[in-house]
Every structure is written in C-alpha cells, then in structure tokens.
Amino acid sequence: MVPIILWLWLTTTASVAASPQSRPGCQESCGNVVIPYPFGIGANCSFDEGFVVTCNDTFNPPKPFIKSMNLEVLQISINGTVQVNNPVITSNCPGRTNGLDLFLEFPFSFSDTYNRFTAMGCNNLALITRQDTIITGCMSICNVSSTLQTGCFGISCCQTTIPPFLKFINASLRSIDPNKDQNDCKYAFMVDYQWFRDKDIYATRDMEYVPAVLDWTINGTCINGTNSSTGSFCSANAYCSRNQMWSSRCYCESGYEGNPYLPSGCQDIDECAEPSLNRCERFCLNTPGGYNCSCPGGYLSFGYSCLKLPNNNSRTKVIVLGTCSGLGVLLLLLGGWWLRQEVNRRKETKLKEKFFKRNGGLLLQQQLLSDKGNLETAKLFTSKELEKATDNYNCNRILGHGGQGTVYKGMLTDGRIVAIKKSKILDEGKLGQFINEVVILSQVNHRNVVKLIGCCLETEVPMLVYEFIPNGTLFHYIREQSEEFPLSWDLRLRIASEVAGALSYLHSAAAIPIYHRDIKSTNILLDEKYRAKVSDFGISRSISEDQTHLTTKVQGTFGYLDPEYFQSSQFTDKSDVYSFGVVLVELLTGEKPILPPRLEECRSLASHFILSMEENRLIDILDSRVRKEGGKEEILAVANLANRCLDLNGKKRPTMREIVIALDRIRFPNDTSTIKQRCKEDEGADEFAGPWEATSTSTDSFFGVSVSTTSTLLFEKSS
Known part of the structure; x- marks a missing residue:
C-alpha cells in the first residue's frame, strides 16, 4: 500500500503542477x-x-x-x-x-x-x-x-x-x-x-x-461555487471555508484538483485514466467529480465488483437478482434519506449565514478585527451551543419576559450558568449601531454591572448571553419583604451605593461614556451575596451616537423618566441621575414608582415624595423598617440626596460621582480611608486625591441642606 499511495501522491502533485x-x-x-x-x-x-x-x-x-x-x-x-x-x-x-x-x-x-x-x-x-x-x-x-x-x-x-x-x-x-x-x-x-x-x-x-x-487568508464574502461580482472569490467546483477569524479560504471539491482561486481552476480528475484512482473491477466511466463502474454481459454489478451469473440455473438467477434488487432498493432508500438530510443541512447552513449577515455579523467581524488585538471581548456563540445550553429553549428554563425579549437560564459546555436573552426583531437600519454597542458593552468590566459574555447572530433574532444573577430583582425584595431575607436599612444603603458606583463608572470611567436610560428597581439584580448588579442596557434595541457619548436608545419606564427629557428630547447623564433618585425614594418608602389612585394625591411617587419634603412630613411616607432601623440623620441625608436627584432642572442635580461620595459619607461617617479606597476602586485614585483632607466627614450637611435645622421639622409628625 505504501508504494501505491506514494505513486498516487506523486501523480496528483504532477497533475496540479501542470495546471495553470x-x-x-x-x-x-x-x-x-x-x-x-x-x-x-x-x-x-x-x-x-x-x-x-x-x-x-x-x-x-x-x-x-x-x-x-x-x-x-x-x-x-x-x-x-x-x-x-x-x-x-x-x-x-x-x-x-x-x-x-x-x-x-x-x-x-x-x-x-x-x-x-x-x-x-x-x-x-x-x-x-x-x-x-x-x-x-x-x-x-x-x-x-x-x-x-x-x-x-x-x-x-x-x-x-x-x-x-x-x-x-x-x-x-x-x-x-x-x-x-x-x-x-x-x-x-x-x-x-x-x-x-x-x-x-x-x-x-x-x-x-x-x-x-x-x-x-482572504478577506471576502464566503459563497461556494461562484466567482462573480458579488465579492466571492472561489471558482466553480470549489467550496469556501471560514476560520475562527471569519476570514476565508477556497478548496477544490472532491474529484477535482487545481487552483481553487482561478476561474475554472479546479479541473476534473480522470480517475479512470489511472487504475490506482478507481476501485472498478471491470469497466470504469469517468464522470464530473467522480466515476461509475459497470460490468460486461453475464455479470451483475454490485458496488465496485462484478458477480458472475450462473448459466443454467434460473432459480439461482432469480435469487441473486432478487437479493441484489432488494439491496439496491435499500441502498436507494438510504441514499434518498441521506440526500434529504444533506439538503436540509445545507438549507440550514445557508439560512444561518443569511441570519448572520442580516443581524450584522459581518460588521461585528470587522469591528473585532479592528479592535487592536482585543479579539476575545465578545464571544460569538453558534445556535447549536445555545440550543444545547437551554435544552432547546425549554419553557421550564424561562426566567422572565420583558419589553425587549425573553430570558432563558442556560448552562454552557464549560459549566458556566448564564442568562440568554432572545431579543425582538431588530431594525435592520440600526444594525451597525447595535453591533457597536455589543462590542463596547462586552468590554465593560465592573463588579456591579451584569457582564455581557457574547451573542449569537445565526438565528432569526439576535441572542445575547449574560452572566446569570440568581437572586432576582431589587423590586421584588422592596415589595415582598420576608423574615428569611429582610431588606435592612444597612443593606438598602449598600445597594444604593453599589448602583451609584456602577452608574458613575459607566458615565465617567468607561472607555466611551454610556447612558443606561432605563434605571429602575426591576433592572437592579442581586447576586448570591445580595450585591447589586445593574442590568438590561437595551442592547437588543437600536443605539445612537450623541457627539462623543454613547446612549442606549430605549423608551424607558413611566415613573422613572426625567421630566426634562420630554421637553428637550435630549437624554443626558443627569437623566440617569433622576431615575436613580426614584430608586432611592423606593428604598426609603417601599412604594411603587406609580402610586395607586388616592384622592387629592399625586400618582407619581417622585412628586409625592417632593411634596412630602416640602410639607415637612417625610416620616409619614417612610417604610416601617426604615423608620425602625435608620438613624434620623442618615434617613434625612438620603432623603435630601434623593430630593436633589429629582430636581426638575437637570443642571442642579448632582453627578453620579458626587452621589457615590455622599452615600459613602452616610455609610462611613468617621472612616475616610474606606471612602478613599472605594473611590480608587470605582473611579481611579488620581481623580479623588486631595479634597478629602479638606472636606469634613460629618453628616451635618449634604449639598447645602442642614441636618440640625431640618431634621426636627421633617420628623416632628412622628411625635
């Protein structure tokens, strides 16, 4: 066998070298x-x-x-x-x-x-x-x-x-x-x-x-068997294969040899011209890309072999013919089944390529290739990987439904538990902006921001893969408190501080400033240690670029939206501050952002809170656990901070960075080292070095509101 294989290799090499x-x-x-x-x-x-x-x-x-x-x-x-x-x-x-x-x-x-x-x-x-x-x-x-x-x-x-x-x-x-x-x-x-x-x-x-x-490799469209103005580069009788970098190479199909990049470069191999290239026992007939075997009279063709028929035994002939006919029908059925499977597989492959292109896969490929070596920021999952991870999208795996899609719980092959979002239909005109957001947000790395692991673009709608956060939403724990996990005052302060730190990072420390646009308690998740994780950046929706700021174009949720946004149609970082202020009020009051109908009262929690502050009756709307566990100075400081966040004039609202500092002062009134360390972690040491030595750590005053002169008024209702 070794000499035959060597001779066959030399013959093929010589044939290829002889072709153009x-x-x-x-x-x-x-x-x-x-x-x-x-x-x-x-x-x-x-x-x-x-x-x-x-x-x-x-x-x-x-x-x-x-x-x-x-x-x-x-x-x-x-x-x-x-x-x-x-x-x-x-x-x-x-x-x-x-x-x-x-x-x-x-x-x-x-x-x-x-x-x-x-x-x-x-x-x-x-x-x-x-x-x-x-x-x-x-x-x-x-x-x-x-x-x-x-x-x-x-x-x-x-x-x-x-x-x-x-x-x-x-x-x-x-x-x-x-x-x-x-x-x-x-x-x-x-x-x-x-x-x-x-x-x-x-x-x-x-x-x-x-x-x-x-x-x-060649950077071009991978389309099999064509070489036309569409951008493809493989010749006839050749097929195209993409590698991990989404670049392509061409190969001659089986039964052809030559240069697959030249028009008509892949030429048919005449297997019948060389006995070593075919397995026919008697006669060989060359066909494009292959060959057929046949037998002389008195012989029955069986695969590559020829079976001699007996001369005088008609019964034997009938048995042989019947057996061979039965085997032939069986092989024909098996061949038809295989052909159907192959046709379906190719249709599925072409459909996946179509979805991949329509969902912006080629643009994402270009973004990753131009990302200066950061090629592993967002993984591209195949549809089969996500089908296996979700047990074919079993209804028992559904974690929830939202305005932007359905979220499933899944497990990847490496054992990681993930949340997989099947998004709604995407506007094809916004695909470039959608891909840009996937690339940017996949590089966001903050302990209080849900990590985007990757996406799948081979399905009709884009699929997004996030890290899995097991303990539900902050909204659930505010509304349905239990003895097993009481939402204590200290925990509320910690969650507020963690969310503020995440938003400060997105606004100031990320590679490109990011506005969330949908901050609410249902978009704040709690992990296994009940740490806050900001989620749902609306990636399945379109995005727009506002000068140097990247903003996520989502409609938002009534009760959290900045009133100034309705007038100017300009969403800024102070709009996120307003939404965060509503979350602070939820933590203080335990109420929903839209109150149930009450006579002569506001439907909006934010308006109700502001009115209570103006009328010095904050104590009336506080959650019972907050009144029981929180100190008056701490509660008043958080309320004043929320009041500043809800100012109708966005310019008068504090920045998220100022909010982080204020919350950490409330949590650690006598520990400047802890506050400094937090600032170094969230914002960078250089940005906060200096002012701490000159700033009092007392809780007596926050943003110009004196605790000593106001606390009695706001709490006097309780007495």
Whole structure:
C-alpha cells in the first residue's frame, strides 16, 4: 500500500503542477519558486495589494519577495501557508546588528501549527509582549557541559508554542537573573520547527534568516461555487471555508484538483485514466467529480465488483437478482434519506449565514478585527451551543419576559450558568449601531454591572448571553419583604451605593461614556451575596451616537423618566441621575414608582415624595423598617440626596460621582480611608486625591441642606 499511495501522491502533485497556477498573462514563477494566484507578480496579477510579489533578478537564480513586508518567499501553498525567510533577532552579539521588531501586514499571521518561538544563548529570557502583557516566551540556560547538549530543551536553546493569529515579533531579550550581566550575546527567532529539528542548532546562530511559516487568508464574502461580482472569490467546483477569524479560504471539491482561486481552476480528475484512482473491477466511466463502474454481459454489478451469473440455473438467477434488487432498493432508500438530510443541512447552513449577515455579523467581524488585538471581548456563540445550553429553549428554563425579549437560564459546555436573552426583531437600519454597542458593552468590566459574555447572530433574532444573577430583582425584595431575607436599612444603603458606583463608572470611567436610560428597581439584580448588579442596557434595541457619548436608545419606564427629557428630547447623564433618585425614594418608602389612585394625591411617587419634603412630613411616607432601623440623620441625608436627584432642572442635580461620595459619607461617617479606597476602586485614585483632607466627614450637611435645622421639622409628625 505504501508504494501505491506514494505513486498516487506523486501523480496528483504532477497533475496540479501542470495546471495553470497564475492568472493568464502573468509570470508563474520566480527562480525556483512557483507563484500561484491569489499571489502574483506584476499589475493585476494578485487578488489585492497584500498578495503582491516582487521578483528580484539581481540574485541567481532570482528570488521572490512579499512586497508589503520585503520578506523572501521560499514556498507558497494554495492551502493557506507561505514559507518565508524570517530574520534572526540578536542582542549584544559581536558583528551582528540588534534585530528590529517585525510586524506582519494583512492577510498574514505566524502559523501556530508550524512555527515555534525559539531563543538561544546563556541566561536568556526571551519574551514576546503586547502593551506590557506577555504573549509567550521561554528561558535558556547554560552549564559547564552545555556545549555537549543536543536538541532544544532549555539548555542553550529553548522553544515554545505561539498563540493563533499572532501578527508581530517584538522579542525582548534579557538576562534571567537581573543581578547578572545583561550584555551576554542572545538570539531569538520564529522558525519552522520541522526545518529546525533537522539542523545543527549551534550553526543556526550564525544565520541571519531562518525559514518561518505564515498563514494567509482572504478577506471576502464566503459563497461556494461562484466567482462573480458579488465579492466571492472561489471558482466553480470549489467550496469556501471560514476560520475562527471569519476570514476565508477556497478548496477544490472532491474529484477535482487545481487552483481553487482561478476561474475554472479546479479541473476534473480522470480517475479512470489511472487504475490506482478507481476501485472498478471491470469497466470504469469517468464522470464530473467522480466515476461509475459497470460490468460486461453475464455479470451483475454490485458496488465496485462484478458477480458472475450462473448459466443454467434460473432459480439461482432469480435469487441473486432478487437479493441484489432488494439491496439496491435499500441502498436507494438510504441514499434518498441521506440526500434529504444533506439538503436540509445545507438549507440550514445557508439560512444561518443569511441570519448572520442580516443581524450584522459581518460588521461585528470587522469591528473585532479592528479592535487592536482585543479579539476575545465578545464571544460569538453558534445556535447549536445555545440550543444545547437551554435544552432547546425549554419553557421550564424561562426566567422572565420583558419589553425587549425573553430570558432563558442556560448552562454552557464549560459549566458556566448564564442568562440568554432572545431579543425582538431588530431594525435592520440600526444594525451597525447595535453591533457597536455589543462590542463596547462586552468590554465593560465592573463588579456591579451584569457582564455581557457574547451573542449569537445565526438565528432569526439576535441572542445575547449574560452572566446569570440568581437572586432576582431589587423590586421584588422592596415589595415582598420576608423574615428569611429582610431588606435592612444597612443593606438598602449598600445597594444604593453599589448602583451609584456602577452608574458613575459607566458615565465617567468607561472607555466611551454610556447612558443606561432605563434605571429602575426591576433592572437592579442581586447576586448570591445580595450585591447589586445593574442590568438590561437595551442592547437588543437600536443605539445612537450623541457627539462623543454613547446612549442606549430605549423608551424607558413611566415613573422613572426625567421630566426634562420630554421637553428637550435630549437624554443626558443627569437623566440617569433622576431615575436613580426614584430608586432611592423606593428604598426609603417601599412604594411603587406609580402610586395607586388616592384622592387629592399625586400618582407619581417622585412628586409625592417632593411634596412630602416640602410639607415637612417625610416620616409619614417612610417604610416601617426604615423608620425602625435608620438613624434620623442618615434617613434625612438620603432623603435630601434623593430630593436633589429629582430636581426638575437637570443642571442642579448632582453627578453620579458626587452621589457615590455622599452615600459613602452616610455609610462611613468617621472612616475616610474606606471612602478613599472605594473611590480608587470605582473611579481611579488620581481623580479623588486631595479634597478629602479638606472636606469634613460629618453628616451635618449634604449639598447645602442642614441636618440640625431640618431634621426636627421633617420628623416632628412622628411625635
């Protein structure tokens, strides 16, 4: 079998080499290297600028170079790799210039399959870093007998694997022991490990270049079997495959060979011309992409074989014919069933691709590729992963229904419990803004904000995957208090402080300021330790950009909406402050934001609260647990803060950062160190350094309202 397989491989290789590899009228090789399309030498000979090759005739024989990076080409494979001469990076080596960093242009990246990052020298710590983050590296040491060492296993030479899609080498060469001499000669390079393992490792140090393998892909629409103006690039009789980076490659279909990127580049293989390519016992008939077998008279065709029929035994003929006919019908039924399954599978695949494009998948791909290496901020889940996680969206897994979709509880394959939101139909005109919000909010990382893990765009409506928060909403605990978990005054203050910190982060510390637009107690979840988590950013709805601020365009909830918003139609950070003020009043009173009908009273909780403050009867509307557990000064301070948040003039409302400071002063009146630490965690130490030493920590006054002169009036009703 081995000689037959070897002969078959040589025959196929020769056949492919004989077929055209370059565009008509273009140079097919440079020196000893074949230049197949999509690479090309000269104008209009390559797929795009990234695949342009120059042929340097000053060498004998001539040498090809990738124009965009000036790297010498050693070999190109149409299966997605190119072997190049990669420079050896040195440090403090006599007669050698210290190597420069190497950055690969699109569409190239270092192959993690074929390459190994290699370092040589004594006391050498070689690292590849990105923005102070170590990507990979290894250490090589020497001892007295190290000159006798063979192989690359850490003595004088070390190797390590690299992550996928690596596009640069910025090797940092330093001594392992910082107290030792840093001026030893050190080497580092990316190398094709199959080439390196057959070489003398010490001779490699004297080389300026070593072979390395680059992966390449094409950035275009992946449509099978076409090559037209639609943007597809695979030829007829070829199929397209996308990788993890959503870039594409073409491959000839089974039974064809050649260059799948050229029009008509995949040619039919004549299996009947070579006996080793077919399994027919007698006659072979070549067909496009395959072949058929037949038998002479007196024989019955059975698969690839021919069964001789008896001459005089008609009963035997009938048995043989009946058996074969039955098997043929069975095979036909099985084939029809398989064909139907295959057709359905392809329809499903095309439908998923359609949904993926319609839901903005290509735009999300572009956003991730341009995100400077932050490629794991939002994971793209497949529809099958989410079906498995939710037990095919079992109704028992439903956590709740909202204005923007249905939320299911699910478990991923790695064991994580998640909440999966099936959104409503998305306006296709807002897909670009929707994808932009997914990218940005997936990078929001705050302990009091529900984390967006990823999304699925292969379904008719987008699916969003969040971390699972087990203990329900703050609204539930305010309305239905129980002895098992009483909503104490201290816990109310802590929850208010955590929500304020989260909103302050979104407004001031996030990469792009984010306005929530729907702050309410039902959107504040409590985790297993009853810590607050702000949720529901309305991602399934469209977004709009207001100058440099990103705002989530949702309608909001009556009772929480800023009155100023109705007049100006401009949603600002102070609008979130107003909604937060309503939540503070809920925590104080235990009432809903819309009160039940009462004679001569306001329907709005906010208006009712403001009127009670003006008439000095705050005590009448407080929740019984708040009156029992809270100190008068603390309650008054929170009430004054809520009153400021509900000011009809947005400019007079405090910022969320000021609210965080005020709440922490109420919680820790005599502990400035705790407040400072909180500010460092939520906002950054630099922004709050300084004022604390000059500011009193007393609870006597908040935003100009004196506790000593007002508390008696507001609480006198109780007496």
